[in-house]
Amino acid sequence: MLDSVLFYFFAGVAVLSAALMVTRRNAVHSAVFLITTLLATAGIFLQLRAEFLFIAQIILYVGGIMVLFIFVIMLVRLDVALHHIRFRMQRFVAVLVALALAFEVTVIVLLAGKLPGGGLFVQGAAPADKLPPNTEELAKSLFSSYLLPFEIASVLLLVAMVGAVVMAKNRRRGDAS
Amino acid sequence: MAEESKPPQESESSQPEQKAATPAPPAKSAPASTAPAAAKPVAPAAKAPAPLQIPLDSELVRRYRERFGAAILDALEDRKQPYLIVECAQLLEIARYSRDEEKFDLLEDFTAVDWPKREKRFDLVAILYSFAHNARLRLKAVVGVEEHPASLTSIWPTANWLEREIYDMFGIEFSGHPGLKRILLPDGWQGHPLRKDYDILQQDTAWVRENLGIESGQ
Amino acid sequence: MQDDALQNNGTLLGADELVLNMGPQHPSTHGVLRVKLKLDGERVRGTECVIGYLHRGVEKIAENRTYQQFAPYVDRMDYVAAVSNGLGYCEAVEKLLNVEAPDRAKVIRTILTELQRIASHLVWLGTHALDIGALTPLFYCFREREEILKIFEKYCGARLTTHAFRIGGLQYEAYDEFEKDVERFCKDFERRIQDYADLLTGNSIWIGRTRNIGVLNAADCIALGATGPILRAAGVKWDLRKAQPYAAYDRYQFEIPVGTNGDTYDRYMVRMEEMRQSRLICLQAIENIPAGPIFGKVGKVIKPAPGEVYHAIEAPKGILGYYIVSDGSTQPYRVRIRPPSFVNLQALDTMIRGHLVADVVAVIGTLDIVLGEVDR
Amino acid sequence: MNATLQALLQFLQTWWVELVCGVVIVAVVPLIAGYVVLVERKLMADMQARLGPMRVGPHGLLQPIADAVKLLIKEDIIPRDSDALIFWFAPVISMVAALTSMGALYFGPSFRVAQGINIGILFVIGVSSLGFLGIILGGWASNSHYSIIGAIRSTAQLVSYETAGGLAIIAALLLAGTLRISAIVDAQAEQRVWFIFLAPVGFFIYLVASIAETNRAPFDLPEAESELVAGYMTEYSGFRWALYFLGEYANMIVVASVATTLFLGGWLRPFPNVHWLNWLDGLPPLIIALAGIYSIYRAGKQPVWVQSWFMWAVAFACFAVAAIFAAPIAFAPLRFALPGLNGAFWFLVKVSAYIYVFMWLRFTLPRYRFDQLMHLGWYILIPLAIVNVFSVGVAMLLESEFGWNRWLALIITTAFTLAVSVYLVHLHDKRAVMASTGRGVISDSYAG
Secondary structure (H helix, E strand, C coil), X not given: CHHHHHHHHHHHHHHHHHHHHHHCCCHHHHHXXXXXXXXXXXXXXXXXXXXXXXXXXXXXXXXXXXHHHHHHHHHCCHHHHHHHCCCHHHHHHHHHHHHHHHHHHHHHHHHHHHCHHHCCCCCCCCCHHHCCCHHHHHHHHHHCCCHHHHHHHHHXXXXXXXXXXXXXXXXXXXXXX | CCCCCCHHHHCCCCHHHCCCCCCCCCCCHHHHCXXXXXXXXXXXXXXXXXXXXXXXXXXXXXXXXXXXXXXEEEEEEECCEEEEEECHHHHHHHHHHHHHCCCCCEEEEEEEEECCCCCCCEEEEEEEEECCCCEEEEEEEEECCCCCCECCCCCCCCHHHHHHHHHHXXXXXXXXXXXXXXXXXXXXXXXXXXXXXXXXCCCCHHHHHHHHCCCCCC | CHHHHHCHHHCHXXXXXXXXEECCCCCCCCCCCEXXXXXXXXXXEEEEEXXXXXXXXXXXXHCCCXXXXXXXXXXXXXXXXXXXXXXXXXXXXXXXXXXXXXXXXXXXXXXXXXXXHHHHHHHHHHHHHHHCCCCHHHHHHHHHHHHHHXXXXXXXXXXXXXXXXXXXXXXXXXXXXXXXXXXXXXXXXXXXXXXXXXXXXXXXXXXXXXXCCCCCCHHHHHHHCCCCHHHHHCCXXXXXXXXXXXXXXXXXXXXXXXXXXXXXXXXXXXXXXXHHHHHHHHHHHHHCCCCCCCXXXXXXXXXXXXXXXXXXXXXXXXXXXXXXXXXXXXXXXXEXXXXXXXXXHCCHHHHHCCCEHHHHHHHHHHHCCCHHHHHC | CHHHHHHHHHHHHHHHHHHHHHHHHHHHHHHHHXXXXXXXXXXXXXXXXXXXXXXXXXXXXXXXXXXXXXXXXXXXXXXXXXXXXXXXXXXXXXXXXXXXXXXXXXXXXXXXXXXXXXXHHHHHHHHHCCHHHHHHHHHHHCXXXXXXXXXXXXXXXXXXXXXXXXXXXXXXXXXXXXXXXHHHHHHHHHCCCCHHHHCHHHHHHHHXXXXXXXXXXXXXXXXXXXXXXXXXXXCCCHHHHHHHXXXXXXXXXXXXXXXXHHHCCCCCCCCCCCHHHHHHHHHHHHHXXXXXXXXXXXXXXXXXXXXXXXXXXXXXXXXXXXXXXXXXXXXXXXXXXXXXXXXXXXXXXXXXXXHHHHHHHHHHCCCCCHHHHHHHHHHHHHHHHHHHHHHHHHHHXXXXXXXXXXXXXXXXXXXXXXXXXXXXXXXHHHHXXXXXXXXXXXXXXXXX
């Protein structure tokens, strides 16, 4: 009972603040609602006993990525920049994408039961509080069975980081000259 | 430059000893002779009436005269401190010469004195100091209200604020100053307080009323 | 189009140049100084000082007071070094009158002025350290300054704006235990100043915050008229107490400390050493205070002959000059005060360009300005 | 109806410890924070040759309460052009983050809110770092230059030092082999050593990083009063300001608790496994009773009878607490409470010592400049933390795979880490000289 209360609470907060995020005109307000959405999602993770995902969500998304978001929003006058950027095509594209997504979700929900293996809804899993501690499980699978993809992803991120640094340095030099 | 190491500064460097021949029964007598009061020294415009001030004819003054001729209007010594009265138009050149050739490299102060009864009412006074000779020299230039003396900022950057203060207090406008505006008083102030005709109780009442919202600054 | 928006002004990410208004109510502008900073990020691109908030028209007041009446006013300029101001003014008027104070007066003046120099430097050290974030030296400095102020209080009844000297000499004879008090302070002070040095001199954060910050070389100092410890820190061994001795300075042995780089750290070292030297001067002076009168041949009404005089002393903050024009009456015709703080403050822009916001307070601190003197 | 009541009762029965501890944290931590401020002011006064607050209560003991009352009744000013909503709730975020993160902490073996969270230490660090949101949003919403510069500085500083701090605690986590807070302390009991001795470099990095994270001097740039007036708090007043302030001190308690748990043996008393030192268990009531006796001694010297009366009250409060601590030792039936009480005592002692170091540094050191702070973080602490993680890992491998003596392995790797740190400092000095003489690239402090 507690679980469902928590779930609906977090889900409601997530959806509501997501909607608010899209509709706010002030960029910082949008960011605040995005943070709320992320926190509510983290709450759902916790309700599902996925505590590592929960804390990863908080540390990485709320603590890390949102810092950069707010940083940029505060440093750059977005309201000025936005006047220079026209969103004519985007609106059209956005409607299309939204329609496609809605269609996809509907189809999946309708067909869910007919997919092999019972579809999305995993039957007969252990109750959430009887699961093994998932931090260890996650680490084990990441560093054993999925070691190669994990390392590839790390290298990719490293390359991206180095690339960003190099680009930033070049630009500074260009400015100076 | 090197050969004349001594001449200019029989003036100040030796002042603590008080040995130089002062040609006067100086102001010691002043308190005693309070009553007569020296008949209110004519008009301030008349220069150098007192015996404390004597014409100066040193090596230094001769060099200035040689160089600038008639632009050096007068050279005097007052209380053993030398000063030159110079043509206002030549002040910039003389100042530059003083810094570059005579090694008066520090502009210690730059100020003005108001003599309202005179035809040209202001004295500009530049006080120079020479590290090499450990001596001071004052340059004085007589300036009228409408005249725009050349700014000394090109020679001494320190003149910047000093000239702004002169402008603020006396209303003398310097030509060639990088940003001549009031410095101590607010920008919208009317009048120049250190002029003699600016009464000490006079405030810019309009400014006070407008900006401070009170009747009087007193 | 997007690029235009982002590269606006050529600064990073198109952020505008930020104009930060420091003061006139700001904890570390040492009074009512207002500095407009043009910032790129935290880097200072330019400054503009707005002063005059404490302007009281001292020079105008002088023209409406007699010579004696004006003397207390000069204490209100550099109010942390009131004694030095008074010394400069009294000696200037004495020069105008062509009299001299008696020996005993001169020596006592010297002692008090040197104590005042220590007190002034202590205020500087405490506030400067506080600006840079060291909380504790302030209280130590004020503890020692308190001892000096107590001596002043015992001597003339006032602590801050003392009006200790009169034109022609002194009004008050040194009180009975004057020498003992001064000596006790000086003996104590040696250890105390070592405490401050221990807290700051070798501290790597302190060095990092002050070395190469606000560099002003000798040529710039002279061009900008910056004098006192600022000039000496730039390596110019010049001190009016030695160059053109006044009061009784020609009798005492002391060194002129000089720096090499002209940065904030050097100015710190110079001022610290100046305190030690002032202490030595005091110790030498109290050993032998000549007996005799304390007031010279100056009458009750001061009426100098027409003429003018310029007299400058080495105040704690730099050259303090008085240019007095007399028209022969009992009131000065014109008193021009050459305030060291005012002239030194002009160097702020040169010193701060290219540094960070945090350095602004360090540089304002190292200039050692007192707004009462800047604005007069 | 009955069923609902039943469920509620059952809920309370299951969770009463957690609820009580939670309420205690929310209610008491602000008070404790207030008294931490008093202690700080007293310590500062002592180091600065003065007395500090003396007027409200004897020796200013009631000062925090007076301050709180003052702050509560102050006008709550919201600047005209500020973003009122965000301005309104930003301080709340700061405070909530600090208090929430305490939920996972163990203040002793039995005093805790949430029991056995698998990711306990991560939770504390992650949630307490959310306090930055309050700072940055508050700074932005104030619509003041000082505030926004303070907020930007704070964020940049937090991001940088959180990285270093996070890497530093990995050393302890490697040694403990778990993220559970209770298990970390148990591991230190089992291995008979506090992790500070096994990973000294890690502790040092965490010490520095935690000072920076809590915006304390010498890293208090976001609120450097001589530069930015009060940084992000410039426009705040009254209770909103107090919330920031309390959040900051609560955060101090959090980082001190984390350090205590990870490096200082948590609630273990010194030498927990040395049996002839068991008399140390009697130390807590003794110390508290001594404080009471001192209070009585001081009570006679109070100038006003109210103060002397208050001092007596303090003394009796001390005796009462001492009696509570002594009771389990004296009466065997109460023996079960001994570990909990003594654990809480030792934990608080260690936390206090850690906070004392914070204060001591604050009164002694000048403030870093922002670029220097960033250089310290990015050029020295973060590389050093990475090397340290590597070193500790190697030491553990040497022990488990090659059968080395653990101490030998750790000493060798620590020496290696120290050598690296010397090299890093040397590099940094060279760079600093280059930058200050105008040669070399002037790096942007925010580019990191």
